[in-house]
Amino acid sequence: MINKVMGSVIPKMAHATAKKAVSGNAEKGSRLTRFLQSETLGKVLDVAADNPVICQSLFSLAVCCGARPVTNFAITKDKGDATYASCHSISSGVIGFAWPLVFATPLAVGVKRVLAKPHKYLKPEMVKKFYPNVGLVDILGKDGKAIGKKVATNTEGEMLRKDGSVLCKDLEPLMIYGKEEKAVFEAAHNNLMVDKSGVVRSKTVFKTEKGVIKKDKDGNNIGCAVQKDLTPITEEMEIGVKKEQNVKNFVNMSADIILAPPRAALTIALIPPILNLFGVKKKPKGDAAQANTQNNQTINVISASNNTVQKTGGNNIASAFNSFKKGGV
Numbered sequence: 001m002i003n004k005v006m007g008s009v010i011p012k013m014a015h016a017t018a019k020k021a022v023s024g025n026a027e028k029g030s031r032l033t034r035f036l037q038s039e040t041l042g043k044v045l046d047v048a049a050d051n052p053v054i055c056q057s058l059f060s061l062a063v064c065c066g067a068r069p070v071t072n073f074a075i076t077k078d079k080g081d082a083t084y085a086s087c088h089s090i091s092s093g094v095i096g097f098a099w100p101l102v103f104a105t106p107l108a109v110g111v112k113r114v115l116a117k118p119h120k121y122l123k124p125e126m127v128k129k130f131y132p133n134v135g136l137v138d139i140l141g142k143d144g145k146a147i148g149k150k151v152a153t154n155t156e157g158e159m160l161r162k163d164g165s166v167l168c169k170d171l172e173p174l175m176i177y178g179k180e181e182k183a184v185f186e187a188a189h190n191n192l193m194v195d196k197s198g199v200v201r202s203k204t205v206f207k208t209e210k211g212v213i214k215k216d217k218d219g220n221n222i223g224c225a226v227q228k229d230l231t232p233i234t235e236e237m238e239i240g241v242k243k244e245q246n247v248k249n250f251v252n253m254s255a256d257i258i259l260a261p262p263r264a265a266l267t268i269a270l271i272p273p274i275l276n277l278f279g280v281k282k283k284p285k286g287d288a289a290q291a292n293t294q295n296n297q298t299i300n301v302i303s304a305s306n307n308t309v310q311k312t313g314g315n316n317i318a319s320a321f322n323s324f325k326k327g328g329v
Helices: 004-028 031-035 039-050 052-075 079-116 124-130 179-188 234-276 284-305 320-325
Strands: 138-141 146-151 193-194 201-207 223-225 309-311 317-319
Touching: 004 031, 004 039, 052 234, 124 146, 124 309, 179 193
Parallel strands: none
Antiparallel strands: 138 146, 193 201, 201 223, 309 317
């Protein structure tokens, strides 16, 4: 009974103490501190983490339609060149933003929907490859014998780890604050201790790195931090969580990875006709412009010589072109 009380009441007390301390600091802190600790910012960051393609496109849109045009006109002497470069940048930004909205977002939504509950679409063995920490339970037949495996889930349909915690959730170590609380907790749990930073650690299960037990500066074994349910956070669990996070990141980026090549090709193909539609053309530069000017002058000289009118001795009018046809020149 004591274990249950200490395992539930003390964490709540610690959480309340920590929350009060953070709130007090936020009230005394600057506006920036309050903003960084605000719930609104947290929600925005959560949305950004789940939709990286859209967020990147929005950032690119702001740069292409704002920062680049301003920079072009600020540092480019030829305003015609600045106008063309700015229009090119804006077109690129708009196309880059429209692409994920039209194509990438629906694909990403479909992929996320499937992988949000992969146990409904994939075999347990395949799910295990993606999520090594996932728990598998036996499927029992009418005679009570195991006839197969299925992924362990809770009442809400969320996949569970071997230790019963929800999959794809961070491992949160239990924290105990205050000398009295620490003493009471350690007295109720002989196999656990609270370190100087307030982290509850196991005395029997030790933290490892590549299978080797880690030691503190005094040469003592470092115990594994434990979660709120007093389950030790082992190296295997930490590796599994990293793999879970890698799978989540890959899923979030999969749409952009698949559609990146055609998006680049489409952007390159669409920009010239879009600029031509608005009458924006690139001004010839350097040797090319000079060569065009010289060619035009040469054509004009030849045209003039072919149409030069000359007077003959008999006051007849003749041209160089006529004499050429008659065999002269």
